[in-house]
Amino acid sequence: MFKVPVHQVAGHQAIGGKLGPLVDDDGRFYKPLQSGERGSTEKAFYTSFSSNTSIPEDIRRFFPVFHGTQVLEASDGSGPCPHLVLQDIVSGHLSPSIMDIKMGANTWPPQSPEDYITRCLEKDRETTSINLGFRIEGFHIYRSEESDLWKPEKQFIKSFSAQDVRLVLKKFVSSNASPDLDLNPDCAFASIVYGGSTGILAQLRELKAWFEVQTIYRFYSCSVLMMHGKGGSGAAVKLVDFAHVVDGEGVIDHNFLGGLCSLIEFISKATQDEYPNKTCLKDSENNRSSSDNCTCE
Amino acid sequence: MFKVPVHQVAGHQAIGGKLGPLVDDDGRFYKPLQSGERGSTEKAFYTSFSSNTSIPEDIRRFFPVFHGTQVLEASDGSGPCPHLVLQDIVSGHLSPSIMDIKMGANTWPPQSPEDYITRCLEKDRETTSINLGFRIEGFHIYRSEESDLWKPEKQFIKSFSAQDVRLVLKKFVSSNASPDLDLNPDCAFASIVYGGSTGILAQLRELKAWFEVQTIYRFYSCSVLMMHGKGGSGAAVKLVDFAHVVDGEGVIDHNFLGGLCSLIEFISKATQDEYPNKTCLKDSENNRSSSDNCTCE
Structure with missing residues (x-):
């Protein structure tokens, strides 16, 4: 009856006799x-x-x-x-591509023990958390063939730069996502997954509007899970991992919100919604080399 | 010709033979x-x-x-x-009340030397920066009599809790602002200073819209200066202190933006714009004692 989930991309996994969901x-x-x-x-x-x-x-x-x-x-x-x-938030999806994004520049609740804060802060600075306000924690992406899945190692993901994050956000909506960071993504599903009135961007903006006013919870070290099915269908956003949620005490979660705004801005650049003259991503003016420009026209 | 500015509320001051503006x-x-x-x-x-x-x-x-x-x-x-x-951004104001608010949960540019980051982080955690995403750095408030100015000591301001910040944001728009934190503010100027289409809230929201998209600069340790003149006239917002601005490198300033959203939410609660049935502040449900409720009806 109980099985190991096949679509888990981050966190403890029930593989090889380990404890997991x-x-x-x-x-x-x-x-x-x-x-x-x-x-x-x-x-x-x-x-x-x-x-x-x-x-x-x-x-x-x-x-x-x-x-x-x-x-x-x-x-x-x-x-x-x-x-x-x-x-089971992925149970309705066939061949889902999934990305787990840990939110916030700081992943530690302020009331934590000193050694815990030190450890978190180190990771926040080593990864993109401090720089971008979020970090990619794990992902897998199906390509055109259902059986062809790209699921990189944790260590590879941890070393991502801002530019790598941009590229992976494009690969996430491409039919030719590959481990080779030099291979250009085709962004085949960008408009259907990220764009439109029900796409991921619209969903993230709904969340943002709530985070601008809610003062009930502060979601330290929580993840945004982005997913979509075959052909870019069923794009969805979920929040998961609440082991470090604390009482908002009348203050908004500016840490999560700042990261959310940053993620929205990152993804915005990858959708034609924001750039109607491009079907894919418009690179910001001065920080991308021409070699990793999107190939779609 | 050159004079010591009388309306400086934070930073180095040219008093007693010291170097200042x-x-x-x-x-x-x-x-x-x-x-x-x-x-x-x-x-x-x-x-x-x-x-x-x-x-x-x-x-x-x-x-x-x-x-x-x-x-x-x-x-x-x-x-x-x-x-x-x-x-001189205050030169046009008669008897201006001024508040200097240092923005961002983190006041240190990520590329700073380790000892600088350690010192900043300590101050960010001791003050309200980490908790609220901003901290009050200094202020002075004129009361009904022009000559009656409340300008507290730095040490007093540094020890502010979130609740003190709420109270001081009310006192900032009151004709009876006083050093006694137990004395209720009358919020006489709340609607004219914070509210309306040209008030401080509207100005902060304009800034917010820009920070949601701009990726040119990241404003570490920068201050929002809020000010208004006699009777609440000429409410204005300015940004000052750019000694720690770094290149945005295509990433939004999520740290400043998160703090700005938090400040907006804090002030929103103090204006009748958001709570048309109250002329002053609606306390959040569960974290204020009745003793510091606003007295205005």
């Missing part, structure tokens, strides 16, 4: 409650969020549905373990 | 070029900004006009020293 055939995602404060924080968030009547319905759809907790055999064989029971 | 009777502000990289960075910013044709005119008005540099006698008696010659 499981899915079933009914579209549910079972996430082992993390040890210590992380697990209790994530459970508390889902419990609070699912019962909070001040969350607009339009916003609720960006979060996995929460079905409570359930004790089941852990994937690492360690015995019964409490799991969060969530909606 | 001077003003003249023609509405010019002479800022000594800071030593080392800071001075050259600020001069380079003004030079670049004043000649950059891609800055919209509506945005240009938020920056002091730059009239080049001039060597004049330093205020500390150390002899001839190069000064930036800028518009």
Whole structure:
């Protein structure tokens, strides 16, 4: 009944006898409650969020549905373990391309222990978090052939520069995405995935409007999951990973919001919506070499 | 001819034989070029900004006009020293109330030396910068009597909590602003200063729209200066202090922008624009005690 999810792109994975999430055939995602404060924080968030009547319905759809907790055999064989029971947000997609983007320049809640802040800050500075306000945490992209999947190693992704992020955001909506960063993406699905009234950009802008006013939660180290199916169908945005959510205490989540604005600006440049004369990406004036210009006309 | 500016609320001041800016009777502000990289960075910013044709005119008005540099006698008696010659942005105001707000959760450019980052980060965490995305750096407020000015000490301001910031933003538009944080502000000028189509909120939202797209500069440790004259007249927003501006390199200034969104949300709660049934501030639901509710009806 329980299986290892095949479309997980970041986080702990239930592979090789390790502890990780499981899915079933009914579209549910079972996430082992993390040890210590992380697990209790994530459970508390889902419990609070699912019962909070001040969350607009339009916003609720960006979060996995929460079905409570359930004790089941852990994937690492360690015995019964409490799991969060969530909606399997990719279960409706065939051959989904997925990208996990960790939001915010700072990934540490201010009240964290010093050594935790030090470790996070180091990673925030080594990756693009401080520079861009977000970092790509993981992704996989299907190409024209369904079986042909590009899923790079964590270490490769961690070393991304701003320019690499731009390129990968183009590859994410291309039918010829390949590990070779010198090969130009065709951006075949850019307009259908990123653009339009139901595309990813429109969804991110809806989220942004909420983050400009909501002061209930602050989402440290939370991820935006972007996904789309075969041919660019069913483009969707979800928020996941709430092990470091803290009370907003009347202050907006400027850290998440700043990163969200930056991500929107990055993607905007890749859609024809913003640049009607190009079907793909208009490079900013002075920071791209001609060699990585998009090849689509 | 040259005088010590009477309306300076933060930064180095030309008092007691120290080095600081001077003003003249023609509405010019002479800022000594800071030593080392800071001075050259600020001069380079003004030079670049004043000649950059891609800055919209509506945005240009938020920056002091730059009239080049001039060597004049330093205020500390150390002899001839190069000064930036800028518009004296308060020269048109009678009895101006002024607030200097240092923007961004992080005040350090990522490329800074380690010890500088450590020092800034410490201050960002001790003050409200990390929490709110901005911190009040200094202010003075005139009360009903022109001669009655409240200008608190730096140390007092540095210790502000989020709740103190809320209160001071109300006092800033009150005729009875007083050092006693237990005395309720009357918010007499809230609607005229913060609200309306030309008020501070409208101006901050114009700036925000630009920061959502501009990728030319990143304004680390820059301040928003809010000011208004007697009776709340002439509400204006200016940006000042560009000693830590770096090249945007095609990335938006998510750090400044996040803080700006937070400041807008804070002020929004203090204006009747957002809460037409109140002439002053609607407290957020759960984080204010009744004792510091606004007294205006």
